[in-house]
Amino acid sequence: MQIYIPLNLRIGGRVKLLEHQAKALLRSYGIPVPKGYVIRDAEELMETPMPAVVKAQVPVGGRGKAGAIKKVTNRDDAKKAIRQVLETNVNGYFPKEILVEECLNIAKEVYIGITIDRSVGLPTMLVSPDGGVDIEEVPEERIVKLIIHPFIGVQEYHVREILSFIKMPREISDLTGKIIKNLWNIFWSLDCELLEINPLVLTNNDDIVAVDAKMTINDDALYRHREFSELEEELTPLEKEARKNSLVLVQLDGNIAVIANGAGLTMATLDNLSFFGGKGGIFLDLGGTDDPKKVECAFELALQSRPRVVLINIFGGMTRCDSVASGIISVKNRLGLNIPIVIRLKGTNERLAQEMLKREGIFVLEDLDEACKIASKLGGY
Amino acid sequence: MSIIISEDTKVIVQGITGHQGRQQTLAMKEFGTKIVGGVTPGREGEEVYGTPVFNTVRDAVLKTGANSSIVFVPAPYARDAVLEAIDAGIKTIVVITEHIPVRDTIEFIEYAKLKGARIIGPNCPGIASPGIAKIGIMSNSIFLKGNIGVVSRSGTLTYEIVNALSQSGIGQSTCIGIGGDPVVGTGFIDVLDLFERDDDTKAIVLIGEIGGIAEEDAAKFIDQHVSKPVFAYIAGRTAPQGKRMGHAGAIVARGKGTANSKIEALERAGAIVAKLPFEIPQLVKNYLKGVSAGNAVRMD
Numbered sequence: 001m002q003i004y005i006p007l008n009l010r011i012g013g014r015v016k017l018l019e020h021q022a023k024a025l026l027r028s029y030g031i032p033v034p035k036g037y038v039i040r041d042a043e044e045l046m047e048t049p050m051p052a053v054v055k056a057q058v059p060v061g062g063r064g065k066a067g068a069i070k071k072v073t074n075r076d077d078a079k080k081a082i083r084q085v086l087e088t089n090v091n092g093y094f095p096k097e098i099l100v101e102e103c104l105n106i107a108k109e110v111y112i113g114i115t116i117d118r119s120v121g122l123p124t125m126l127v128s129p130d131g132g133v134d135i136e137e138v139p140e141e142r143i144v145k146l147i148i149h150p151f152i153g154v155q156e157y158h159v160r161e162i163l164s165f166i167k168m169p170r171e172i173s174d175l176t177g178k179i180i181k182n183l184w185n186i187f188w189s190l191d192c193e194l195l196e197i198n199p200l201v202l203t204n205n206d207d208i209v210a211v212d213a214k215m216t217i218n219d220d221a222l223y224r225h226r227e228f229s230e231l232e233e234e235l236t237p238l239e240k241e242a243r244k245n246s247l248v249l250v251q252l253d254g255n256i257a258v259i260a261n262g263a264g265l266t267m268a269t270l271d272n273l274s275f276f277g278g279k280g281g282i283f284l285d286l287g288g289t290d291d292p293k294k295v296e297c298a299f300e301l302a303l304q305s306r307p308r309v310v311l312i313n314i315f316g317g318m319t320r321c322d323s324v325a326s327g328i329i330s331v332k333n334r335l336g337l338n339i340p341i342v343i344r345l346k347g348t349n350e351r352l353a354q355e356m357l358k359r360e361g362i363f364v365l366e367d368l369d370e371a372c373k374i375a376s377k378l379g380g381y
Numbered sequence: 382m383s384i385i386i387s388e389d390t391k392v393i394v395q396g397i398t399g400h401q402g403r404q405q406t407l408a409m410k411e412f413g414t415k416i417v418g419g420v421t422p423g424r425e426g427e428e429v430y431g432t433p434v435f436n437t438v439r440d441a442v443l444k445t446g447a448n449s450s451i452v453f454v455p456a457p458y459a460r461d462a463v464l465e466a467i468d469a470g471i472k473t474i475v476v477i478t479e480h481i482p483v484r485d486t487i488e489f490i491e492y493a494k495l496k497g498a499r500i501i502g503p504n505c506p507g508i509a510s511p512g513i514a515k516i517g518i519m520s521n522s523i524f525l526k527g528n529i530g531v532v533s534r535s536g537t538l539t540y541e542i543v544n545a546l547s548q549s550g551i552g553q554s555t556c557i558g559i560g561g562d563p564v565v566g567t568g569f570i571d572v573l574d575l576f577e578r579d580d581d582t583k584a585i586v587l588i589g590e591i592g593g594i595a596e597e598d599a600a601k602f603i604d605q606h607v608s609k610p611v612f613a614y615i616a617g618r619t620a621p622q623g624k625r626m627g628h629a630g631a632i633v634a635r636g637k638g639t640a641n642s643k644i645e646a647l648e649r650a651g652a653i654v655a656k657l658p659f660e661i662p663q664l665v666k667n668y669l670k671g672v673s674a675g676n677a678v679r680m681d
Contacts, residue, residue: 116483118593118630121490121564150487191484221482223457248627263561263627264535264590267616268658271640274619275657283620285627315541346544347520368659 015217015228016059020099022215025190025227026197029182032209036101041086042079050074051103056085056095061134061214066090071103104209109199110166111135112180113214114148114187123148123187125158125180129166131199154184168202175208176200191221238282238304245297247284254279256379257307259298261286261319269313272368278376281307286319295327303331309340311375313368316347325353329360340378344371383510383555384530384575384582385473385499386449390514393441393471394419395462396453397429401477405453405518406430412515417445420462438462438469449473451507451516459503460485467498475516476502476566483564490566500566504628506536506558519543519556527552529665530576532569533588534561534595534630538616542588542661549662551669554581561628563592569599577607584610584668586661587652591617592631592638600646611652612664615640 017025023033038057039045056068063069068088070081082098109131117124125146130138144165146158159177168176179200187195194216201211222228242249248263256273258280260266270280282305286298302310314324324345331337342363345353350366357364365371392409396402397419407430410416416432418441425436435441438450450471454462459478466474467489474493481503493500501508507517511524523540525547533539536558543556557572559565569587576582585607589596596615603611617626617633618640625632633639644654653668655661 116487116563118563118595119598121487123487149491150484151491188484191482193483218483220456220480221484224482250621250624250626252621260537262535262537262540263631264533264538264588264616265541267590267620267626267631268538268541268614270620271616271618272657280619283626315537315544346541348522369657 015219017215018057022213026210029186031179034101038097042082053101054081055099057097058090058093058095060091062091105204106201107204108202111198113196115194127162154181191218193218242301250283252280254281255308256375257282257302257310259284260313273372276372276376277381278379281305292323292327295324296331299331309375309378312343314345320348321345321353322349325356342371342375344368383513384579386514390449391415391417391447392449393447398424402453412521414514417447438465442469451475456480463489467493467496473499475507479504486564502560504562505560508557510555525552528583529553530582531556531586532572533558534590545662563630569595570602587613589615590631591620591633591640596643597646600650604650613647613652614655614658615643
């Protein structure tokens with residue numbers, strides 16, 4: 001099956017599926033989900049058995065609290081609820097789509113989630129008989145945790161352990177077991193970082209249904225999943241532009257554009273800056289390049305954020321300082337730049353670079369603390 | 382002595398004919414590393430800076446007696462390359478490649494455990510012991526032989542701190558970058574344990590960053606098992622929630638993995654945590670001075 005992932009689903013480098021996309025995948029793997037359909041405005045409402053539920057489709061949690069999930073009892077009610085939900089801000093996201101679903105009678109709610117436990121470096125399945133609430137709020141003794149070794153996957157004894165913990169009625173334990181195994185298969189074969197059914201509902205008629213689902217895909221693995229096509233990212237236009245040029249840029253609140261090479265060094269530069277009162281406006285990791293073209297590109301991106309100051313921190317190991325300098329000078333002259341630039345560079349060919357830059361009236365320092373002090377001052381902090 | 386690498390380390394370069402493979406082969410040779418061969422399928426018979434190229438790792442091992450490898454193979458092929466090295470009997474595999482899917486990483490790390498091999502990385506700058514060998518991409522000029530063990534999740538930031546240490550006259554026993562991914566083959570605890578047992582390491586510098594709880598776990602280990610002084614720096618105090626700061630693993634999610642929680646944990650364990658990266662050399666220097674003057678510095 002093919003899932004079209006629209007603009008708003010890559011957050012902080014993660015690919016999050018919307019609820020209805022995750023459910024479509026679950027269904028294709030044999031996990032029952034409620035009957036429903038997706039619409040974009042109230043006029044698209046179809047003949048729907050009542051009561052029903054209208055649910056905002058946003059890639060973030062907190063929909064319930066924001067009032068973006070509503071139970072409706074008749075058609076007028078439904079249209080009104082849809083209009084309201086479309087205008088509800090859920091943690092910064094306005095829904096573009098609404099999922100209209102059948103309302104189920106609930107006998108029992110269970111939580112099942114799989115994620116990668118960074119401490120053990122292995123996938124971990126969490127199951128709790130207290131579904132329907134945020135798993136973070138469930139006491140530890142009400143959660144069973146299974147580390148899954150990928151070489152054996154989920155075995156029968158795992159399923160027995162889980163079923164005995166959540167006390168599922170015997171009649172439906174086979175089906176629940178199948179769901180648990182399938183969930184693992186989806187998680188592993190689709191390169192998920194998170195796959196969560198919350199709640200998995202047991203109805204009064206002994207049906208078992210995945211009422212809500214969350215799914216996050218490891219974006220480094222997207223190249224091998226044609227199921228997820230037309231991928232776009234939830235990034236600011238500037239962040240997107242940077243990614244196109246294979247640079248990592250994160251927009252921040254301050255007015256000092258910070259460019260450094262290496263993610264750790266860029267973070268440390270921002271921290272250092274804040275120590276002297278300054279605030280970063282962008283985080284821009286130049287990576288291990290010493291291509292003056294790329295430096296020019298990075299510098300131009302930084303300028304687009306309209307900073308008051310540009311602070312550049314380069315440690316030249318593989319990166320040659322003079323290449324970086326010539327990139328900066330070329331942009332500065334081409335754009336007739338008049339905002340202050342503070343540069344601290346160290347490493348291969350640093351003397352040469354320092355002379356080149358000083359001739360252009362750029363602040364060149366060897367000491368990072370000094371550079372941060374000056375940049376903060378120039379930034380008006 | 383040094384950790385993980387020694388005079389007996391014989392390295393093959395997987396992906397030796399690529400741009401980075403070539404450059405780094407030369408740099409490692411200049412550092413003094415015994416680079417005995419390279420592997421690029423279909424390129425057997427060629428040479429890279431005098432190093433013979435083989436089609437398979439098994440061949441390279443048979444003909445050169447290599448016991449270590451460094452992997453520059455692009456992400457989609459990295460899993461295969463690492464598994465090949467493990468099956469050919471390589472015991473130390475340094476994976477430089479970035480953007481390897483987490484599933485692949487988990488699989489080759491777990492397979493390595495079964496076969497008794499060690500993975501360093503992925504997405505790491507490797508390991509260097511000044512005067513002995515380097516399997517990695519850190520620039521040669523920053524190192525000075527000495528007694529400080531350095532372990533870090535980052536690349537350039539590590540070069541900076543190591544360089545600053547060297548310029549203050551403080552040398553290193555071994556420097557190792559464990560990698561910026563959420564799952565890595567050799568973690569802080571593994572390295573701390575090795576440094577603790579290494580006679581040539583007198584003090585440890587640990588460089589962490591936001592995301593995950595590796596630093597918190599390391600702090601627990603330091604508290605219970607490390608008698609040597611630990612100096613630490615954590616990058617990302619000012620990083621916003623939910624944004625991935627360049628490294629795949631560097632993300633504060635749901636309020637977890639913050640710099641503060643790591644700093645507090647490390648301080649509670651008796652580590653000295655620097656506010657700024659360049660305080661580290663001074664802190665280490667002060668400690669060493671105290672030791673040479675006979676004043677024992679209490680670390681707990």
